[in-house]
Every structure is written in structure tokens, then in C-alpha cells.
Amino acid sequence: MKPTYYIGETWKHAVLIALSIVVILPFYVMLSTSLKSPGQVERNEGGFFGTVSEMVDAKCVKRLEPDRDMIAAVRDQYVGQTDREIKTALMGDIQTSCTVHPAIFNYSSAFTEAPLLRYLLNGLIVTVSIFVIQVVIALPCAYALAKLRFKGREFVFGLVLFCLLIPVHAIALPLYIMLSKLGLTNTYAALIVPWTISVFGIFLMRQFFMTVPDDLIDAGRMDGMSEFSIVWKVMLPAAIPALMAFAIFSVVAHWNDYFWPKIVVTGNRDLFTPPLGLREFRGGSDGSLFGPMMATATIIVIPLIVGFLLAQRRFIEGITLSGMK
């Protein structure tokens, strides 16, 4: 081996590591901010994990602050002391009981300051419904386009190819007008309906079905299966690998989508998807809430990242699916 070889290799790693630092930077900021107390964020100290020191939850203190009745109730225990002294003593206890670790404070506030669980559930409902409906609509259509002969087939396929040119975000405005004329804005339907037709899914499945041997279908017909059961009992199982990739493609796109929910969901918090919820959090916050906000961001980003790290090859395959025409 020539020494120049190692020099070249070292340079490559140097460049790639520098680039990696820039790429990782926001993830680092997100995680480390979510572990720190407001004071640490403001002074930007404590390294990655924040200091181990505990913090006092100001809201908790305010909630538990003793009023006149409470002081009166415990007066016997503090014989001979003024109200002010009793209050100071009580406040001391409250301070201790309101002391928490910043990370726990941030992540628990993420759920208590806003209905984050509801947002996550909405995200799940919307992404799963979209995917299931897309498959129910696209699969039979793709099967017919690939394997059945009928009048108008070329025309429908031509329409599919044309529709591939239209990004749904681009026609968001007329869709919004249509939905609001039907009184459907601020409903789950508004979040789901525009995505029910995936021409890309049809195209993909059709290409896939073209490679499925006709014998398989003929065997099904011989057994007396109807065309309907061929679609769901023969073609669907055969298409599982392609469907997996499409599922990742679809779920990632709609979990992360912000533009469309932002347009059709206005104000009704019960329908917020995770990105909308996070945005609302930011809108209503001052700097002191950076910690809980970053905890929210982490919780929203984590499911896809974990999925990606566990099934990397499948995720890359799914997301770059549109590149494999």
C-alpha cells in the first residue's frame, strides 16, 4: 500500500466528518435543549446533558402557594410565629417538593402544557387511514390496468400518467375551496380525503403486477375464485414487498406534512396533527419554554427516526421509491 493512499483516505474522512457535524448539529441542539432547564438554555451551559442539578418548577410553586386558609390551618404547628414566618416555612417545603430534574420537567410539560398525546393519536389516525384507503383504491385499479383487458384501459392509464404530473400541494387551494363548500374543513375527512387517491401508488403497483406471472392468476380462476378475491387473496400477498416500501413512503410523507393540515385545520386543537401542535407550542411561548418545546419536537421526530434506524434499508427504499420508476 502506498502512503498516499492513506492520506487520501484520511482527507475523505475529514471532509465527511466535518459535513456530519453540520448535519447532526440540529439534532444535537434539539436533544440537549430538551434535557436542560430554562436557565441553562439561556446561559447555554451544561454541555449536552445539562447539569445534574435540579431545578424548581415555577408553575408548581405558584399552584401550591399557601393562601390565608392554609396558613390558618397549620397555625398550631408553628406556635408563637407570625403568619409571614409560617408562610416562609411552608414555601421552603413547597420549593423542595417542586424541585425536579430538568429533563423530567421538560418531557412531562410537553404532555401537560398541550394535549400532545391527542396530537400523536391524530397523526396516527390520519397517516394510517390515508395509507389503508390508498391501498384499497389503488390495488384493484392497478390489477385491472396490468392484467385485465377492457375497453378504455389505455385512456385510464394515460390519465394516471398525466395525474402523476400534478403535485397535490400545488392544487391545495381549489381543494380547500371544495372542502369548505362541503362544510368539511376542520374534520378528519379534510385531512384525509385529498390523499385517498395516490396515482403514484397505482403506477407503482401496476408496474409490479406486470411482473407477476399470469399463471398465478389463471390458477386462481381455475379454482373458481372471483376477480374480486383474486385481487385480495392472490395479488395483495404477492405485492407485500412493494406495499411495504409504499407504506413507508406514504406514512413518512403524511406524518411530516405541515402545509395541508395548516390549511384545513384552523383553531380546532382536537384535530391538530403533531407538526401543527408543535407550531402552536412555539407560537404561544416565550424563551423560557424552549425545553418543553424541544421535548415535543423530539417526541414527534423520534418514531420515524427509530423506525429508520431499525429498518434502514427498507426506509431508504421506501422514501426514494419515487426515484425508481
Next chain:
Amino acid sequence: MTTRAAPYWFIGPAFILMLVILIAPIVIALVLSFSDYSLGSETFSWIGLENYERIATRSSYINMFTATAIYVVVVVPVSVVLGLGVALLLQSLKFGRDLYKTVFFLPVMATLLAMAIVWEIALHPSIGLVNQTLDSFCGTGVEGFFSFGWLPFVDGTTSWYSRHCSGGFPLWLRDQDYALGTLCFIGIWQAFGFNMVLYLAGLTSIPRDLLQAAEMDGVKSSWERFRLVTWPMLGPTTVFVVTITSIRSFQVFDTVEALTKGGPSKSTYVMMYALYEKAVKQNLMGIGAAITIVFLVFVLFITLIQRHLVERRVHYS
């Protein structure tokens, strides 16, 4: 259901949905773009080409085209070249390839809106990591290096870095001169990993014999091999990567809405944000419809160029 009717039952739902959800909106947008329609009002009138005229002449829409064009013209080439460069580097690497690939693909997966807000914190003028890091290097060798005073004929004290070391670093998203650039940076950060993965796939499909044959034919330098073999073979990948990156860049919205809201002084007023602000927030559906149509024309234009290039390629292979 008879076998003869089956295809129509299968096609039917998809066909109807395509017409209602994809085709009808284009027609509606086209029709409304000639009107002053707004939601909730009983009447509206036809105003001909007035909406388009406004888009072509009013300064805020000129800003819209400028911002969108700059964004696309910066993000597309940089993220494509970066994606290709990283893919080539990774392919020539002995070890660590998969680790880098994972890292560079992370931004593609992560919810863009969330990451935009994180970038905002990182770029915060006073508590952000970026400015604090830049600041901490002031007066050290790093400043010396990046002010390029060590080059002949360069006065280090007038460099970007040195000037900002003494005068304070930019406010990034709140500075008219830097806001759009910062958004471009986030766009590139998010997109290049996607391009890298497509290029890696493209590179593995190049037959090894071809490069070896070139070497035997006397193409010694690796740059020449890249120029003569790799680059032409990556043609289809490049066409696709450029198209999809352009269409996505045209649609940039999340970062703009969350970070700048089109400002400061309309410097980041991109098309999708303009559409959102005019139509959804201000209920000016006519002008919104006109923006939609202009937008669709752009996107169709790009895609048709792509198809043309792809079809021309077919004859080569």
C-alpha cells in the same frame, strides 16, 4: 359481479377520485383565476386577466418570483452537486460508508417543521449555538484562517469573519440580507441526503468493466474517468434528481411559515407562502387561483423537460 364488469368496478373508484380530486381542482383554479371570488361572499364578478396582471406587475409578487427563483437556483444545484460529491466519496471509501449514509439521510426522515424550529434556536442571535461558536473562535487561529489574511493581496481585517468578530454576527433569519440564504441552507441540509442515496444507487448500477476498460484505454486520471464514463452513465439519475429537487424547492413552505413568514421585507416571500397568505389568510381566492395556475405551469414545464430528456436517453441505451 360478472367477469366482464369487473375491470370497471376496479377502475371506477380510482377513476372518479382522479377526476374529482386531481382534475377538477385544476379546472376550478383556472376558472376562479379570472374572478375576484372569495369564500363566504354571495356574489363575485369576472375580472378577466386582472389577477394575472397584478401578479406580473405588483412589487410584492415580483418579490415572490425573485425569492422563489433564488431559492430554487441555489438549493437545486448545491444539493445535487453535494449529493453527487458525497455519493462519490462514500463509494470510494474503505470503511464507514454505512454510518455516513445513515447520518446524511437523517434530515430526510425528520419532520421538517420540527427541524426548522430547532434551526431557529441554533441560529438564535444571542443564545444560539451557531453564533456562540463563531464568537468563541474570534481572536484565535480559526479567525486568522477564515479571514484569509495569510493569502497574498488579501487584507484579513476586512474579511467577513473579522468584520463580524468586531461588529457582532448576523441575526440570520431576522436580517434581510441573510434570511433567504439561511432558508436555502436549511433546504440544502434537508435535501442532499435524498440525492446522495439516489446517486449511490445510480453508481452501483455502473458496470465495473466499463471503468476498467476506460483505464486500459489510457484514461489515467480519475477526473477523466468520471467525465467520460461515470457522469454520462449517471445521466438518467441526474435528470430525475434535478427534477424532483426542483419541484420540491418550488414548494418550499414549512421553513418559511415557521421562521420568517415571508419577511423581512418580503425577502423570503416564496410562492407557496404567498398562496397561503393571500388565499387562506386573506381570503383572496381569485389571486390565489392565479398563483396556483402559474405554479402548475412551472411544475408541468419542469416535468415535461424531464420526460423529454428521459425519452431522448432511451435511444442511447
